[in-house]
Amino acid sequence: MAGWMWFRCFLGPHLQRVHRSQEESRTEGRAGRRGWTYQPNSLEKHTDSILGWASALWSLSYYSSPLLLCYLYRKGYICSSKLVPVSQYVGTVMVCLLGVAFLRGWGRWRNSEYQQFISILEETRKNHTPSNKKKLACYDFDFSHWPADFSWEEVSNPKLLSKAGVSLLKPEPKLRGAADSVLNSLRTLPCHIVSFLIAHSFGRRILYPGSVYLLQRAMRPMLQQGQARLIEECEGQRNKLVACDGNEIDTMFVDRRRGGLHGQTLVICCEGNAGFYEVGCMNTPLEGGYSVLGWNHPGFAGSTGVPFPQNEANAMDVVIQFAVHKLGFQLSDIMVYAWSIGGFTASWAVMSYPEIQALVLDASFDDLLPLALKVMPDSWRPLVTHTVRQYMNLNSAEQLCKGPEDIMSNRGNNLLLKLLQFRYPKVMTDDGVRAIRAWLAASNHVEEAAVYSSYEVDDDWCVSVLQSYKTERDVFFPWSVGEDMTLEGRRQLALFLARKYMRNFDSTHCTPLPYSEFAAPWGL
Numbered sequence: 001m002a003g004w005m006w007f008r009c010f011l012g013p014h015l016q017r018v019h020r021s022q023e024e025s026r027t028e029g030r031a032g033r034r035g036w037t038y039q040p041n042s043l044e045k046h047t048d049s050i051l052g053w054a055s056a057l058w059s060l061s062y063y064s065s066p067l068l069l070c071y072l073y074r075k076g077y078i079c080s081s082k083l084v085p086v087s088q089y090v091g092t093v094m095v096c097l098l099g100v101a102f103l104r105g106w107g108r109w110r111n112s113e114y115q116q117f118i119s120i121l122e123e124t125r126k127n128h129t130p131s132n133k134k135k136l137a138c139y140d141f142d143f144s145h146w147p148a149d150f151s152w153e154e155v156s157n158p159k160l161l162s163k164a165g166v167s168l169l170k171p172e173p174k175l176r177g178a179a180d181s182v183l184n185s186l187r188t189l190p191c192h193i194v195s196f197l198i199a200h201s202f203g204r205r206i207l208y209p210g211s212v213y214l215l216q217r218a219m220r221p222m223l224q225q226g227q228a229r230l231i232e233e234c235e236g237q238r239n240k241l242v243a244c245d246g247n248e249i250d251t252m253f254v255d256r257r258r259g260g261l262h263g264q265t266l267v268i269c270c271e272g273n274a275g276f277y278e279v280g281c282m283n284t285p286l287e288g289g290y291s292v293l294g295w296n297h298p299g300f301a302g303s304t305g306v307p308f309p310q311n312e313a314n315a316m317d318v319v320i321q322f323a324v325h326k327l328g329f330q331l332s333d334i335m336v337y338a339w340s341i342g343g344f345t346a347s348w349a350v351m352s353y354p355e356i357q358a359l360v361l362d363a364s365f366d367d368l369l370p371l372a373l374k375v376m377p378d379s380w381r382p383l384v385t386h387t388v389r390q391y392m393n394l395n396s397a398e399q400l401c402k403g404p405e406d407i408m409s410n411r412g413n414n415l416l417l418k419l420l421q422f423r424y425p426k427v428m429t430d431d432g433v434r435a436i437r438a439w440l441a442a443s444n445h446v447e448e449a450a451v452y453s454s455y456e457v458d459d460d461w462c463v464s465v466l467q468s469y470k471t472e473r474d475v476f477f478p479w480s481v482g483e484d485m486t487l488e489g490r491r492q493l494a495l496f497l498a499r500k501y502m503r504n505f506d507s508t509h510c511t512p513l514p515y516s517e518f519a520a521p522w523g524l
């Protein structure tokens with residue numbers, strides 16, 4: 001029995017913090033909800049430190065391996081006479097690290113708190129009941145060992161899905177003849193190979209720096225502190241979701257349905273390219289009293305996988321399925337709030353689930369390609385275009401134009417214009433676009449109001465026109481409203497719509513949106 005317990009401690013996860021259970025917190029009052037950092041004994045502490053440094057050095061070697069291999073090759077170290085002794089050194093180091101791991105297991109076995117934790121973990125794996133889950137939720141540990149709480153397969157048929165996962169918008173292929181297509185494929189083969197290597201090596205890591213292990217390790221204390229706050233102060237519930245591609249998604253749910261009016265609405269938060277729900281945009285809707293569901297991108301912190309567009313969409317899909325089928329929210333009671341690059345998954349969500357109540361975009365963009373071309377040399381334009389469109393096609397504006405949803409945004413300028421041009425093509429003539437651009441060029445709210453009043457916009461008239469059109473036709477977008485309207489009328493309506501769809505918040509890209517600026521979008 002003792003030997004089996006030691007073996008489980010040897011293979012067990014790294015324990016970071018112990019949270020107070022909700023029952024204990026209620027008996028001791030709100031202040032008693034605080035937990036404490038797990039205190040390993042001396043043996044576990046030192047051996048875990050050694051293994052942690054070894055893991056960090058391995059990650060550093062992995063990311064620098066191309067340069068390291070080039071250096072070793074130029075120095076003549078890549079040959080059989082040099083590799084044999086190096087392999088012997090590596091083998092010796094591995095044996096030593098295995099011994100250190102054995103000692104760490106021994107240190108854990110001698111710690112009663114860790115023994116209690118590992119027993120609860122094993123019991124939850126065997127019998128995943130709500131009571132066992134509640135006990136396990138009192139511990140913060142390596143999420144890879146956390147039992148799955150919800151799987152996409154529980155509510156969907158895998159046979160109805162492609163091998164890649166959920167449906168994504170694809171760039172339209174250029175039509176060519178059969179012979180021309182074969183010749184062109186051969187001619188562009190080197191470009192395809194280079195694009196693949198770029199996307200799967202440094203390209204993906206530059207686009208999503210939060211997926212880099214070294215950054216996660218540097219942010220670990222901050223992430224642990226943020227997660228402790230969500231669980232201990234906000235009574236958050238951590239869950240592991242399994243997406244259709246097998247990736248495990250780390251989520252945090254804060255239930256406010258027993259609170260005020262906003263608690264009946266669930267806000268699903270989509271983080272930026274270096275954002276985590278522990279320290280991300282969840283705070284804004286939480287301050288407003290909303291129920292909130294945060295999740296980490298694939299490859300971020302507790303989530304597995306890599307954050308390519310297909311994996312991102314698969315993760316977003318299982319989050320929505322979890323919110324509907326496990327948490328009990330209706331799609332009409334769900335808002336999606338996204339910051340920066342999270343606008344891609346958010347726009348995919350409202351495209352795929354048009355019944356969602358509202359979408360709020362903060363500091364987002366319309367398309368990744370113009371941003372990528374802006375920072376790369378002009379001579380690389382064909383390679384950059386192919387790489388982005390083939391592997392990193394974050395086409396938020398195109399997805400928005402496929403579904404009937406309302407938005408608020410920030411770069412926003414192009415995103416707003418493309419959406420309005422799609423929805424109201426008869427209003428968004430050249431004169432309508434010029435009027436909106438003049439309004440967008442205003443540097444503050446006073447100038448915005450001046451531009452708006454200079455066009456003598458009659459808000460009541462605009463509302464009556466739109467309501468009349470909706471009542472008479474009640475059709476999906478695009479609308480033909482404005483077809484028989486005067487030039488002045490189209491300008492007024494264009495500015496009125498722009499003002500309703502976009503709200504300007506003057507701040508930097510990384511500043512979280514304050515609650516005073518967070519509101520459900522306008523609707524007729």
